[in-house]
Amino acid sequence: MLALRWIFWLTAAVLLLCIPLTGERFYIYLAIQVLVLALFAMGFNLLFGYTGLLSFGHAGFYAAGAYAAGLLLMRTPLSLLSSILGGALFAGALGAVIGFFCVRRTRIYFAMLTLAFGMMVYALAFDWRSVTGGDDGLIGIPRGALWLPGLGAVKMDALWAYYYLVLAITAAGVGVIHRVVHSPFGLVLQGIRENENRAAFAGVPVRRYRLAAFALSSFISGLAGAMVAPLENTVAPTVAHWTKSAAPVLATLLGGIHTFSGPMVGALLFYLIQEFIERLTEYWLLGFGLVLLILVLGFRGGVVGYYEAHLRPALWRRFS
Amino acid sequence: MLEQLFYQGMIGLSLAMFLWLVAAGLTLIFGVLGVLNFAHGSLYMLGAYLSYSAVRILGLDFWVGLAVGPLLVALAGGLMERFFIRRVYHIDEAYQLLLTFAFILIFADLVKWVWGPIYQSAPVPGALGGAIPIFGRPFPVYNLFVIALGPLVGLGLWFLLEKSWWGRTIRAAAADREMAAAIGVDVPRLFTAVFMFGSWLGGVGGALGIPIRTVSPGMAEDYIIQAFAVAVIGGLGNLKGAFFGSILIGLVNAYGHVYAPVFELAFMYILMAAILLVRPQGLFGTS
Amino acid sequence: MILRAESINTYYGASHVLRDVSLAVDRGEVVCLLGRNGVGKTTTLRSIMGLTPPRSGRIFLMERDISGLPPHQVARSGVGYVPDDRRVFPDLTVEENLELAHRFSGRQDGAWTLGKVLDLLPALRSLSPRRGRHLSGGEQKMLSIGRALMTNPSLLLLDEPSEGLSPLVVKGLVEIIRTIREEKVTILMADQNLKFSRLVADRAYILEKGAVQHAGTLDEIYADEEIVRRYLAI
């Protein structure tokens, strides 16, 4: 059984490393999109799947990371990697401040509160022209070069080069989340999700843990956003709009909220479905709506959840 | 200066009354069924498009369109409740929110598919055309009509809920579903009816807007957030709160537009967050 | 036989609350479920009402199988329900609480009308414009009983009628239950107050750990020291 898991991860790693070999800009670009959404959804799911809090304002942190990274690249001499990290740290700090307020509420009130704060970020991005460029957004963000010890400045102009950077950062981000959710801290978060009252009776200061999860989740979401600024060379306020917050929600539900790899698998499916539907019709939102309906009504565990509950036991029986 | 203030106030009030019509249905449905319907803005949009079609495409009279569109919206709402939302009453609220969110996506594309992505509008009905001067500036008669209609709808709702047996049944079932069932109320059917009625209200809001507000596929996304802000500020499930919350948000938007354009958008969300933090029961709710 | 329950088993989640409970109530009787807290009395009544449907077993009302019916249909078939925690509609006035029940029962041609209920429960008469949430506990209890009567039930389920009432009010309650009985309403009640039950009920089932342990007349039970100590006293 363990072997099966390793085969999966190894195959995924090899495939991911090989994508630039296709030489197709389209595939590389799509792969970057998938990776960014995967990381965004992983960050989101730290809060939703692991802590039990549905945020409808995570686009705010994604955008905060993107704007901050963009501004650092445009206005400071910081290198590419430092700017991306800086963007993520800014989003994390913002998350700590906003989270301080949001974790005072739970359930639907939490969802509404995150929605309000997320839209505040949007409003600020839209209206604070002198810093954010208003509705045009930041334009002309340089991608810069990557400083590597021993190698010096590595040019990132080629899309494939930037792809490997995104892949490395995403892998690192996912690695961090993996360690965190399997740590005592992660166990406590799951306990809070399962039964808040019981967790308090296990000696857990519930609110403080929720805040920590919120900040970390914002940091990861910001990291995902920060990678987009140098990719697109521009950031517009729409990345902060609440409808953007729906993307990680959909990806997570598609893949499975109570599984570790669910959001990543979901991010891949998200773009595959979108590509597939777009070839048939321009109305891909309709397709997503129907998929979401089916997921909520019948498959709340998502694809990975379904695999773990039904397919894996079947495979296990077959091969043992 | 004072004239400007008053004129913007009137603009704000007419904004507010549209908001109130959306928020009223949202609030009623949440108050009785306990479901926060993310797709309520889409029902508002659907009301606008259906009435627009009745007027522009079928060539019906504006008032006939106003009657027909919302009725079809009510039907759509009824189907939504009967076949989908009913199945998630017993599960986590997060999934209720997500289920209704699915309908935003579906309605958004359906509308684009049927009516196309471009902006639409319909002519102001003859009797309400033109403008009358207010402090020397022309103010559309239709907006005055809307300003007058909002409180009337509020009064009607109050009467329906407080004074009719249907309203009493709703209040009883909202407070205690089990005991309502135990005296013979068919609660599932009642809930479908309430959902339809709430949807109808949203549809009326949309239909009323077609002469003066652009009808576009993006309107659902904007309206639902404003309606959420209104509902939260008034206290989720509180109709009286939603009425005054609408006025507050309408005025904030109208004055913000003129006096503090930098914060115009943000102010509504700041208000919403502040209420959720300080008075989650809303301005008019009792804890 | 107005009510017959045949080995019903009811669960709350994984918790097995009723174990093969069977009981029968004849027309015109007052039957009591006795037992300490938490033995399954309330769950038995809720199971009959369809509020917590049993996972197995059958329930017959006047020889008609009502197991699996939704509660509003059970109510319309002639079962009135007075919960232990009263649960009057807080937002409605006393009169509205009563009228509402009358409208939905589908049995408006029965003997109970607003006037008659207010005659039986005179304390409610002067309170009739007051909202349910502003009544005292005892007043709410009376209203809850009145509300159930307004559905013109053939069978009245009364959960813990004497709980939390002052001795004086309990004495009044004895009279009320006797009057209801004279109006040919059959009553199945749950109570843990043996002395009160003895004044109003003919027979009793004693429950313990979710199962019927003993059945008999109240006088017989009252006289049996061993049973009283084992199931009712401490």
Add this chain to the structure above:
Amino acid sequence: MTGAGHPDLLRTEGLRKHFGEVRAVDGVDLDLKEGVLTAVIGPNGAGKTTFINLLSGNLFPDAGRIFFLGEEITRLPVHLRVRRGLGRSFQITNVFPQLTVSRNIQLPLLSCLGTAWRFWKAVDASEEIHRRTEMILAEAGLEEKAHLPACILSHGDQRLLEVGIALAAKPRLILLDEPTAGMNPAERSRILKLIADLSAARRTTFVLIEHDMDVVFSLAQQIVVLHQGRILARGTPSVIREDARVRDIYLGGEIA
């Protein structure tokens, strides 16, 4: 009923909690010694559950004070009471349903060892946690089920697990709210044995709320009878059994 442990394990002074006109708890003065297993009984509406909620911190009193190990805890939040050694179980089963049985136990262990904030180590890395989890699972008789998610356990096993969770927080005192509710006889005797063994080994002091008199009289060293929010009687089981007032309230004395 002589207790050798802390003489002032838990003490309440004039504890009061009203809900509107309902006087759920109406001036309770109680002191409990370490090592004495106490049962709190009383007819419906006597205020037992409110009383336990006040002790555990789920509710705060309107008036009165609570002391635990000599320290005032009247308004202390739940998790800090737990850290000081005051645990509880619930009337309705209350576990972490999707987590495995051993994770259910590990969570309070980590939390009370103060290592739960470690976010860079695997849960399984600590030998001590592992050892203590095994020990508690063995006590609760759940070793075989350690790797199953809690939600698929039988009702009785879930209740045992709940006691296990409470034990993992190393409590000096555990409040048990109807530990045997909804159990079949075999499950009942297992949980009673667990409570009796732990109590005898002086690992922890139990206070239980229970309706089942078999349970009360087979376990309790002291019985407190609540009635209408007040303590009506208090004493050894044999004293309580003979108390005429207690017998009266259970059978409905006021109406005779």
